[in-house]
Amino acid sequence: MLESIQTFWSGLPLVMQILAKIIVIVMPLMLAVAYLTFAERKIIGYMQVRIGPNRVGPRGWLQPIADALKLMFKEIILPSSANRFLFVVAPVLSIMPALAAWAVIPFGDEMVLSNVDAGLLYVLALTSVGVYGVIIAGWASNSKYAFLGAMRSAAQIVAYEIAMGFALVGVLMAAGSLNLGEIVKAQSGHAGYWFWIPLFPLFLIYFISGVAETNRAPFDVAEGESEIVAGFHVEYSGMTFAVFFLAEYANMILIATLTAIMFMGGWYSPFPESVPVLGQPSMLWLFAKISLFLLMFLWFRATFPRYRYDQIMRLGWKVFIPLTIVWLVVEGVWVYIKLDPWFA
Amino acid sequence: MAFTDLVFYVFAAISVFAGVRVISSRNPVHSALYLVLAFFTTSALWLLLEAEFLAITLVLVYVGAVMVLFLFVVMMLDINLVSLREGFARYLPVGIAVGGIIVIEMIMVLSARYGDMPKPAPHPASYSNTEELGGVLYTVYVYPFEIAAVILLVAIVAAITLTLRRRPGTKHQDPAKQVAVKREDRVRLVKVPSEPRQ
Numbered sequence: 001m002l003e004s005i006q007t008f009w010s011g012l013p014l015v016m017q018i019l020a021k022i023i024v025i026v027m028p029l030m031l032a033v034a035y036l037t038f039a040e041r042k043i044i045g046y047m048q049v050r051i052g053p054n055r056v057g058p059r060g061w062l063q064p065i066a067d068a069l070k071l072m073f074k075e076i077i078l079p080s081s082a083n084r085f086l087f088v089v090a091p092v093l094s095i096m097p098a099l100a101a102w103a104v105i106p107f108g109d110e111m112v113l114s115n116v117d118a119g120l121l122y123v124l125a126l127t128s129v130g131v132y133g134v135i136i137a138g139w140a141s142n143s144k145y146a147f148l149g150a151m152r153s154a155a156q157i158v159a160y161e162i163a164m165g166f167a168l169v170g171v172l173m174a175a176g177s178l179n180l181g182e183i184v185k186a187q188s189g190h191a192g193y194w195f196w197i198p199l200f201p202l203f204l205i206y207f208i209s210g211v212a213e214t215n216r217a218p219f220d221v222a223e224g225e226s227e228i229v230a231g232f233h234v235e236y237s238g239m240t241f242a243v244f245f246l247a248e249y250a251n252m253i254l255i256a257t258l259t260a261i262m263f264m265g266g267w268y269s270p271f272p273e274s275v276p277v278l279g280q281p282s283m284l285w286l287f288a289k290i291s292l293f294l295l296m297f298l299w300f301r302a303t304f305p306r307y308r309y310d311q312i313m314r315l316g317w318k319v320f321i322p323l324t325i326v327w328l329v330v331e332g333v334w335v336y337i338k339l340d341p342w343f344a
Numbered sequence: 345m346a347f348t349d350l351v352f353y354v355f356a357a358i359s360v361f362a363g364v365r366v367i368s369s370r371n372p373v374h375s376a377l378y379l380v381l382a383f384f385t386t387s388a389l390w391l392l393l394e395a396e397f398l399a400i401t402l403v404l405v406y407v408g409a410v411m412v413l414f415l416f417v418v419m420m421l422d423i424n425l426v427s428l429r430e431g432f433a434r435y436l437p438v439g440i441a442v443g444g445i446i447v448i449e450m451i452m453v454l455s456a457r458y459g460d461m462p463k464p465a466p467h468p469a470s471y472s473n474t475e476e477l478g479g480v481l482y483t484v485y486v487y488p489f490e491i492a493a494v495i496l497l498v499a500i501v502a503a504i505t506l507t508l509r510r511r512p513g514t515k516h517q518d519p520a521k522q523v524a525v526k527r528e529d530r531v532r533l534v535k536v537p538s539e540p541r542q
Binding site for chain 2: 086116117118121122124125128129131132135136139147150151154155157158161178311314
């Protein structure tokens with residue numbers, strides 16, 4: 001049985017094999033996005049001593065399906081004198097990089113769609129392209145609120161991307177490779193070997209910048225529903241809005257995955273390898289770490305009030321960027337003296 | 345024609361089209377977006393040359409940062425298109441002349457130096473463009489590279505000093521002070537004797 005599947009697989013043309021792999025990555029991702037929205041509403045509900053959605057299906061488990069169906073059947077309204085083409089293209093521009101970045105994400109030792117040498121750069125480039133969806137949406141909507149949201153988002157993302165890039169330079173120095181798979185392999189071993197210990201400030205800065213880059217609370221000034229209604233997607237309805245929504249959550253999962261891969265040892269177990277079963281590296285460990293970081297995203301949203309705009313800029317330019325530069329110098333010294341066990 | 349040739353011609357055609365649209369489209373925001381498209385297709389062409397580091401850096405720096413700021417400014421400015429297009433016919437001959445001279449110059453320089461360019465040979469699978477570039481930059485060209493970096497740093501400092509204005513009258517918050525405030529700094533307990541009942 002297994003052998004016949006294998007011969008069938010290798011008999012397929014290369015394009016079909018790649019397509020099949022893409023489906024195997026994207027389908028669970030979309031399902032994860034759907035249930036992340038459900039988890040968000042439930043978890044924040046419990047944090048605020050509410051119950052959250054519990055009407056659709058057993059214990060509310062069909063809620064995201066119902067939401068998706070509702071959004072699909074709603075009318076897409078084009079605002080008057082909006083730029084039609086850009087208005088429709090903006091959500092696509094926003095989800096395309098969020099999905100394309102998954103091409104280089106390794107899930108296991110050899111389990112990666114495309115084993116690119118410059119994977120880290122590729123991911124950084126794609127996450128920075130995502131801002132175009134927001135800016136174009138804000139401009140093409142022909143609405144003041146949307147435009148304000150787009151302007152805020154543009155300034156914010158440029159500020160935090162620099163800190164993010166510097167944090168990635170730290171990872172690059174520690175791992176000595178731009179290949180995401182090699183970065184994980186450089187951290188092989190239990191939790192003490194992972195990069196989060198020597199790169200702790202960079203780890204925090206990367207994750208916080210990731211929260212800012214995905215426009216999540218407390219950095220969600222681009223949406224800012226109490227100030228500018230819904231920011232850049234205020235004019236969007238139906239499926240076009242749903243695509244923005246998908247992109248935001250897919251980006252959250254992407255940032256959580258990248259943090260897990262670059263600082264928390266990817267698929268390696270936090271226990272020493274001598275521990276039976278639990279000590280083995282596995283994809284499940286990667287998923288557990290991703291879930292932990294996703295919980296942090298939701299926890300932030302339930303805990304912190306929204307940053308004021310000037311405070312966001314101050315944090316990005318005057319705190320994060322100097323801090324990353326200082327830590328790169330510290331790390332350079334450690335790499336030079338080959339500090340055990342991370343830089344040996 | 346091999347598949348890569350087809351890919352090259354498709355991206356080259358889109359790139360040229362986008363370049364023309366940058367200067368010919370009526371809306372400055374559209375021009376900026378066409379410039380983004382031109383950067384993307386150029387980076388695809390570089391990828392075909394197996395220069396993946398340069399290709400991705402082009403997208404990262406120009407598309408991800410420079411053009412975002414460009415769009416930011418272009419969208420904020422309310423550019424009067426009529427006055428911009430006024431002198432178009434008058435300046436057109438000069439523009440065509442300058443453009444023609446540049447094209448001829450480039451053809452002369454490039455054909456004299458490179459002539460018949462051989463087709464770039466594909467590299468082995470272990471070839472890493474990033475390593476290659478880093479090796480050359482930090483060994484052979486280390487001094488020019490460092491000097492360029494210092495010049496850039498000077499430019500950054502200059503740009504910041506140009507925009508740094510000290511305005512003594514403005515009120516702004518100092519978060520460090522705000523955080524360091526103690527109860528004693530703000531709260532003063534005053535004993536007020538209660539008045540006797542009338």
